[in-house]
Amino acid sequence: MKQLLIASTSTLHSGSYLDYLMEDLKIHFKNINEIVFIPYARPGGISHDAYTKKANEAFNTIGITVKGLHQFENPIEAIKNAKGIFTGGGNTFVLVNALYKHNLLNTLTSIINDGIPYLGTSAGSNICGLTMRTTNDMPIVYPPNFKTLGCVPFNINPHYLDPDTNSKHMGETRETRIKEFHKFNTQPVVGLREGSWLEVKGASIQLKGTLNARIFEYEKEPYEVETGIFLNELK
Amino acid sequence: MKQLLIASTSTLHSGSYLDYLMEDLKIHFKNINEIVFIPYARPGGISHDAYTKKANEAFNTIGITVKGLHQFENPIEAIKNAKGIFTGGGNTFVLVNALYKHNLLNTLTSIINDGIPYLGTSAGSNICGLTMRTTNDMPIVYPPNFKTLGCVPFNINPHYLDPDTNSKHMGETRETRIKEFHKFNTQPVVGLREGSWLEVKGASIQLKGTLNARIFEYEKEPYEVETGIFLNELK
Numbered sequence: 001m002k003q004l005l006i007a008s009t010s011t012l013h014s015g016s017y018l019d020y021l022m023e024d025l026k027i028h029f030k031n032i033n034e035i036v037f038i039p040y041a042r043p044g045g046i047s048h049d050a051y052t053k054k055a056n057e058a059f060n061t062i063g064i065t066v067k068g069l070h071q072f073e074n075p076i077e078a079i080k081n082a083k084g085i086f087t088g089g090g091n092t093f094v095l096v097n098a099l100y101k102h103n104l105l106n107t108l109t110s111i112i113n114d115g116i117p118y119l120g121t122s123a124g125s126n127i128c129g130l131t132m133r134t135t136n137d138m139p140i141v142y143p144p145n146f147k148t149l150g151c152v153p154f155n156i157n158p159h160y161l162d163p164d165t166n167s168k169h170m171g172e173t174r175e176t177r178i179k180e181f182h183k184f185n186t187q188p189v190v191g192l193r194e195g196s197w198l199e200v201k202g203a204s205i206q207l208k209g210t211l212n213a214r215i216f217e218y219e220k221e222p223y224e225v226e227t228g229i230f231l232n233e234l235k
Numbered sequence: 236m237k238q239l240l241i242a243s244t245s246t247l248h249s250g251s252y253l254d255y256l257m258e259d260l261k262i263h264f265k266n267i268n269e270i271v272f273i274p275y276a277r278p279g280g281i282s283h284d285a286y287t288k289k290a291n292e293a294f295n296t297i298g299i300t301v302k303g304l305h306q307f308e309n310p311i312e313a314i315k316n317a318k319g320i321f322t323g324g325g326n327t328f329v330l331v332n333a334l335y336k337h338n339l340l341n342t343l344t345s346i347i348n349d350g351i352p353y354l355g356t357s358a359g360s361n362i363c364g365l366t367m368r369t370t371n372d373m374p375i376v377y378p379p380n381f382k383t384l385g386c387v388p389f390n391i392n393p394h395y396l397d398p399d400t401n402s403k404h405m406g407e408t409r410e411t412r413i414k415e416f417h418k419f420n421t422q423p424v425v426g427l428r429e430g431s432w433l434e435v436k437g438a439s440i441q442l443k444g445t446l447n448a449r450i451f452e453y454e455k456e457p458y459e460v461e462t463g464i465f466l467n468e469l470k
Contacts (some may be wrong), residue, residue: 043415178373
């Protein structure tokens with residue numbers, strides 16, 4: 001049975017790295033003492049080592065050791081043997097490019113389908129959707145494809161942000177961008193606000209955290225759903 | 236001699252479409268009564284016809300007729316025969332995808348080098364840089380390449396936005412994103428605030444409008460340049 005925790009962000013404004021998720025992560029990674037961390041998204045361009053250290057420090061507080069995927073000689077084998085997976089945020093283009101370079105997408109999908117628990121934050125959540133076409137990131141590298149893991153039958157927009165009605169900036173709002181997405185794509189998009197996450201257990205997909213999420217479906221007006229709701233029928 | 240006007244935005248918060256640029260556009264397109272409009276970026280997903288109508292209405296006020304590139308049977312020939320070009324803003328991925336699909340990049344570079352006056356706003360400015368890797372847009376389609384016209388020897392970041400120090404949102408600031416770009420790319424980036432533009436005349440590149448611009452060079456701290464400055468040495 002698939003087990004994913006797909007989080008909008010790793011860190012809340014007032015919090016520290018992953019702290020708001022820790023109680024749920026204890027349950028999500030129950031009886032697991034070592035997980036594999038995918039550091040490829042490199043937030044701020046930090047090294048794989050530095051990023052892995054940060055993840056390890058956070059997980060140590062619940063008795064879990066984190067090993068960086070870059071530390072293994074054979075990344076495909078490392079994923080196949082992992083007891084749990086965490087893909088951190090950063091730049092989705094950089095992440096997806098590295099996943100394709102190391103030929104990891106099929107292996108990841110396969111072990112996730114086999115029930116290995118997965119945690120994604122931000123870019124690591126984006127890749128759980130059908131494509132990365134609703135990322136907010138800058139296209140600083142050119143990946144071979146925008147297709148991602150498809151662990152859920154829709155796209156994710158992490159760090160979803162409501163329009164700032166006081167802004168004088170003429171750049172597009174997030175809602176405008178996702179509406180443009182639907183001029184060229186038909187799958188739904190789940191806008192996950194910071195502090196929200198999706199909990200996937202087999203065919204069940206539940207919105208968790210304290211906030212509503214915003215759902216964008218093709219040729220429909222966007223709408224809000226309340227925390228606790230199941231999105232099992234969204235596709 | 237190359238003649239380009241590379242603008243951050245088409246529209247200021249308090250203004251109407253292109254109005255703040257009109258006095259300069261009269262000079263830029265002097266003695267020209269018809270220009271070709273490239274509507275491919277489709278802001279908000281509007282149709283090529285609707286977008287061309289909007290551009291035509293604005294240019295009519297200075298006695299210029301706008302024809303949409305989509306109205307020509309042979310877009311390459313239309314570009315070759317154009318007396319002036321305007322590429323409007325919208326989604327840079329959609330724009331660049333269409334330019335590759337119609338095999339227009341070489342022809343565009345060639346006529347711009349021959350001195351046909353060019354106006355770009357937003358996405359239409361982005362493509363004047365070496366690559367589209369510093370666009371702010373959502374990757375809603377997958378273009379065959381991120382390489383763009385290279386009319387200037389650096390990248391453009393239109394709609395450049397200073398960090399909002401009051402924000403509690405944890406998404407990356409524009410500055411963070413461009414710094415990440417420089418972990419993977421070495422060319423400079425010119426952050427053009429809304430209301431700024433670059434005027435290119437042959438080898439001369441001048442910052443115009445009322446605002447400063449922010450320059451990001453590889454392995455340097457970003458810095459401000461004042462309006463009126465020449466960026467001829469930036470590469």
